[in-house]
Amino acid sequence: MSERKKFHDITAIDARLAELEQEKQDLIALRKKLQASKPAPPVSGSFSPEQKIAIFRSLFRGRTDIFANRWQNRQGRSGYSVACNNEWVQGTCNKRKIKCQDCNHRQLSELTDQVIYRHLAGQQVVGLYPLLQDNTCYLLASDFDKGNWQDEVKAMARACSEYRVPHAVEISRSGNGAHLWIFFDDKIPANEARLLGFGLLDKAMEVYPNLAFDSYDRLFPNQDILPEGGFGNLIALPLQREARQAGNSSFVDAELNVIEDQWQERLRSFLPEAEIGVVRGGKKKPTGLIDIATYQSLINKKDNTVSPIVQDYGHVIVDDKYVWNIFGRTPLRPQGKRQGWRLSMPPRLRTAL
Secondary structure: HHHHOOOOHHHHHHHHHHHHHHHHHHHHHHHHHHHHHHOOOOHHHHOOOHHHHHHHHHHHHOOOOEEEEEEEEEOEEEEEEEEEOOOOOOOOOOOOOOOOOOOOOOOOOOHHHHHHHHHHOOOHHHHHHOOOOEEEEEEEEEEEEOOOHHHHHHHHHHHHHHHHOOOEOOOOOOOOHHHHHHEEEEEEEEEHHHHHHHHHHHHHHHHHHHHHOOOEEEEEHHHHHHHHEEEEOEEEOOOOOHHOOOOOOOOEOOOOEEEOOOOHHHHHHHHOOOOOEEEOOOOEEEOEEEEEEEEHHHEEOOOOOHHHHHHHHOEEEEEEEHHHHHHHOOOOOOOOOEEEEEEEHHHHHHOOO
């Protein structure tokens, strides 16, 4: 009652309302100011290489005392072998005559930040051993290979979603399969992780009886218990740069479309209203205005010619030096008076992932 006695006439009430309105406007202005000064959420390009490696290693955890390297010989055969510090060291390595497991000079290499950097930068292909020495693991991956792998990995992803199991789907290095990854906060017994995988697979089969699931290959870890004298099966780590540039070894959404890469994120940060198209791997959805393409998707491997789609643009930016060198400086120069090209290679990209 005492508060009401202050407003004994309409003039006092109007004056108070005016004060309240002014206070309201001041608060609104302050809110806008605070919102404008709030830092934008970081995009991948704002992370340092060290931060990217730390994020990567926080998810893809396995044995760190060993890892595998992918090799390919002149005949085209390829595979993985455990990395050794003395491999091909003159006077020490004699692998042409002695098997690595029988060599007295075998010194297994550790999985370091530098190794991860080289993998992400496209300088080597690294395989992870997910089964730890105490028969536990930090992750589970389901491998789908060839056949009807697209529908079958999506079916298992839907089973994960139904049971609220966080997961991520990656197109494999070959582009002819996929891995469905599940990450654990702490390491758990490998047999329990594998039971989870089999349960989700059974659920997917139950919900989608028309799918044969012939593409399902195996789970990683592939064993409940570490085999005596062995390391268990390895799985190729994702996001290897050379494979990513072909649209593979990349994470995808529910429809198996590659999740926006750094170029798209950076462009959208400057042009939030722009529609950005993509030409990469098997996905060709250009807008004709602003499009992102992988170099491989623009080059005809048979005759080394450039796709005519390049002629539709007024400006082409080729980035980066690594891709340029691999393809022997194949010309990507659009023709015509109104067109030009630019090779963009800021110094920071030379050390970025």
